[in-house]
Amino acid sequence: MKGAVEILVRPFVGRTGGLIEALHALHARDGYIDAAAIPDIADVFNLSKAEVKGVVSFYVDFRRAPAGRHIIKICQAEACQAVGARALTNKSLKALEIALGDTTASGAVTIEPVYCLGLCASGPAAMVDGALRARLDADAFAAEIQRLEEGCV
Amino acid sequence: MIKLFLPLDSSAVAVGANGVAEALLAEAAAIGMEIKLVRTGSRGMHWLEPLLEVETAEGRVGYGPITPADITAIVAAGFNQAGDHPLYLGLVEDIPFFKDQDRQIFARCGRINPLSFEDYRKHHGLGGLEKAIKLDDAEICDHIMASGLRGRGGAAFPAGIKWNTVRGAEADQKYIVCNADEGDSGTFADRMIMEGDPFLLIEGMVIAGLAVGATKGFIYLRSEYPVARGILAQAIATAYKDGLLGVDVMGSGHAFDLELFMGAGAYICGEETSLLESLEGKRGQVRAKPPLPALQGLHGKPTLVHNVISLCAVPAILQKGGAWYKDIGVGRSAGTMPFQLAGNIKHGGLFEAPFGISLDDLINEYGGGTRSGRPVRVVQVGGPLGAYLPPKLFDTAMDYEAFQKIGAGVGHGGIVVFDDTVNLAAQAKYAFDFCAEESCGKCTPCRIGSVRGSEVMANIIAGENVVENIALVQDLCEVMEDGSLCAMGGMTPVPVISALEHFPDDFESMRGK
Numbered sequence: 001m002k003g004a005v006e007i008l009v010r011p012f013v014g015r016t017g018g019l020i021e022a023l024h025a026l027h028a029r030d031g032y033i034d035a036a037a038i039p040d041i042a043d044v045f046n047l048s049k050a051e052v053k054g055v056v057s058f059y060v061d062f063r064r065a066p067a068g069r070h071i072i073k074i075c076q077a078e079a080c081q082a083v084g085a086r087a088l089t090n091k092s093l094k095a096l097e098i099a100l101g102d103t104t105a106s107g108a109v110t111i112e113p114v115y116c117l118g119l120c121a122s123g124p125a126a127m128v129d130g131a132l133r134a135r136l137d138a139d140a141f142a143a144e145i146q147r148l149e150e151g152c153v
Numbered sequence: 154m155i156k157l158f159l160p161l162d163s164s165a166v167a168v169g170a171n172g173v174a175e176a177l178l179a180e181a182a183a184i185g186m187e188i189k190l191v192r193t194g195s196r197g198m199h200w201l202e203p204l205l206e207v208e209t210a211e212g213r214v215g216y217g218p219i220t221p222a223d224i225t226a227i228v229a230a231g232f233n234q235a236g237d238h239p240l241y242l243g244l245v246e247d248i249p250f251f252k253d254q255d256r257q258i259f260a261r262c263g264r265i266n267p268l269s270f271e272d273y274r275k276h277h278g279l280g281g282l283e284k285a286i287k288l289d290d291a292e293i294c295d296h297i298m299a300s301g302l303r304g305r306g307g308a309a310f311p312a313g314i315k316w317n318t319v320r321g322a323e324a325d326q327k328y329i330v331c332n333a334d335e336g337d338s339g340t341f342a343d344r345m346i347m348e349g350d351p352f353l354l355i356e357g358m359v360i361a362g363l364a365v366g367a368t369k370g371f372i373y374l375r376s377e378y379p380v381a382r383g384i385l386a387q388a389i390a391t392a393y394k395d396g397l398l399g400v401d402v403m404g405s406g407h408a409f410d411l412e413l414f415m416g417a418g419a420y421i422c423g424e425e426t427s428l429l430e431s432l433e434g435k436r437g438q439v440r441a442k443p444p445l446p447a448l449q450g451l452h453g454k455p456t457l458v459h460n461v462i463s464l465c466a467v468p469a470i471l472q473k474g475g476a477w478y479k480d481i482g483v484g485r486s487a488g489t490m491p492f493q494l495a496g497n498i499k500h501g502g503l504f505e506a507p508f509g510i511s512l513d514d515l516i517n518e519y520g521g522g523t524r525s526g527r528p529v530r531v532v533q534v535g536g537p538l539g540a541y542l543p544p545k546l547f548d549t550a551m552d553y554e555a556f557q558k559i560g561a562g563v564g565h566g567g568i569v570v571f572d573d574t575v576n577l578a579a580q581a582k583y584a585f586d587f588c589a590e591e592s593c594g595k596c597t598p599c600r601i602g603s604v605r606g607s608e609v610m611a612n613i614i615a616g617e618n619v620v621e622n623i624a625l626v627q628d629l630c631e632v633m634e635d636g637s638l639c640a641m642g643g644m645t646p647v648p649v650i651s652a653l654e655h656f657p658d659d660f661e662s663m664r665g666k
Contacts, residue, residue, distance in 0.1 A: 019434035058436040059417035077338030082496035118341040121199035121501025134167035
């Protein structure tokens with residue numbers, strides 16, 4: 001275990017912001033930062049475990065548990081609020097019967113808040129598995145993510 | 154051969170531009186028509202995206218918003234002969250929203266292939282750097298000082314003073330850091346210019362490096378901007394290959410290295426000291442000032458931290474001179490500002506104009522009022538820490554001083570429009586909720602105050618002791634404003650107090666409910 005983590009994060013030691021770059025790399029590989037990897041990362045970077053854990057917990061990009069197979073981020077910020085982001089969020093959550101930030105029981109879909117995707121003239125906006133989406137219709141979008149949940153896509 | 158242009162900007166991609174591109178290429182291949190499709194930045198008319206442009210002898214004509222289903226008819230009509238098509242817009246640069254702008258920073262955006270260094274040079278790119286190379290560091294700073302340029306990130310600090318401070322600092326290493334952590338809702342100017350004209354930002358950073366004696370730069374980009382990330386990474390690689398970056402910048406004998414650094418989802422990292430902490434790989438917690446980052450910034454070295462748009466204003470200032478820039482705009486608000494029309498607006502997008510244009514012109518004349526067709530009730534200017542302003546203040550000129558007079562700020566130039574279905578008590582609660590979500594936690598007024606503010610607003614919305622609770626919110630806002638370490642806690646009261654001042658009924662109507 002340590003060997004694999006070390007090989008991945010070692011190249012970032014000594015770089016400006018290397019710890020965050022290393023965490024991005026680890027996150028890209030695993031989809032989350034396993035708590036078991038923290039002592040190894042701390043060791044490689046010559047930091048305390050608390051320092052590494054502190055960085056992991058500060059940034060929303062670093063999950064501490066695996067997410068669903070599909071990750072939906074719905075913008076909650078003002079420009080999207082002004083064009084129905086609250087309704088979009090509520091209908092999407094209702095379709096899957098989960099709360100914001102949660103993953104469905106099947107493990108298929110996670111719905112999370114995001115604060116601004118820079119699509120503020122074309123809201124409401126969201127990101128579906130990394131792809132940007134804008135001018136969303138609440139009903140159509142809720143139906144779309146329901147299909148993701150049901151595995152039809 | 155027909156030459157076509159289609160944006161690769163996020164605002165176009167998010168509404169299906171890539172599907173349109175595929176359909177175009179497939180349709181042209183199917184009927185044996187020769188086309189050349191150039192992917193560009195966006196013109197900033199986001200209600201028309203995806204906006205397809207066709208080169209004609211008179212200029213580029215447009216179709217938008219276009220879907221893959223529209224392609225067959227437009228291709229069959231031979232593009233420019235399809236003047237009667239319902240999506241036909243005529244000459245794109247004659248559309249009033251575009252024509253009436255003064256595009257200095259966004260002059261190339263939407264016109265060129267952002268990844269072509271050749272296109273950049275052909276369209277007057279590098280003019281500023283070529284001039285800067287012939288000057289010494291003090292002379293470059295003189296131009297910035299004379300231009301009256303102020304930081305476009307929100308604080309509006311005079312750029313020339315900052316440049317001279319960094320230039321005057323003695324150190325073995327200095328840095329240029331570009332703040333591309335554009336987290337304010339209602340803003341997308343940074344994203345658009347990075348996606349539409351990335352070499353402009355690189356040129357601005359290189360000039361800054363020459364001026365202050367920095368040989369290394371970083372672009373701190375938020376992770377919510379995947380398209381900008383891809384474009385910047387390619388542009389930086391091209392800039393190294395073609396000599397704009399590296400050991401000998403354009404044969405000047407000066408070195409400048411540039412790296413792209415990805416943030417990890419934290420609004421607070423748009424605050425410069427928090428950004429520097431993050432760039433050092435730490436928690437993005439705010440530093441106390443002084444020391445100023447200009448003297449002790451990244452790794453404790455003198456660092457020039459600037460917003461994307463501030464740096465993008467630099468090449469033209471060098472090329473045309475500081476005095477030229479100073480003459481644009483009004484009073485101490487020199488130059489142009491890319492205003493961003495967002496939220497519930499019919500014609501949303503980016504409108505670059507000299508400071509001094511009125512809110513009313515932007516929202517109603519160019520923006521066309523609300524998208525929903527209902528009356529405009531309020532706009533929030535300058536992001537989540539900006540004031541909520543009622544229509545009676547729409548005659549206010551967009552400049553730093555005029556906005557200060559009405560208890561507001563221009564910020565990064567974002568204007569979010571709401572129709573009459575908005576409730577300002579709910580928006581005030583959201584301001585506290587957002588602060589609670591994004592506070593770095595270092596100072597108590599922000600960390601605890603935001604949570605308490607949200608709780609009290611919830612009580613007001615529930616109709617509990619409304620009068621007493623409003624007084625409590627006002628008191629809390631005073632504490633946060635006076636006692637917070639940075640603008641996050643210090644300016645969260647701005648939307649709350651402005652909502653209370655201009656829309657007291659939204660709060661008081663909760664009484665007895």
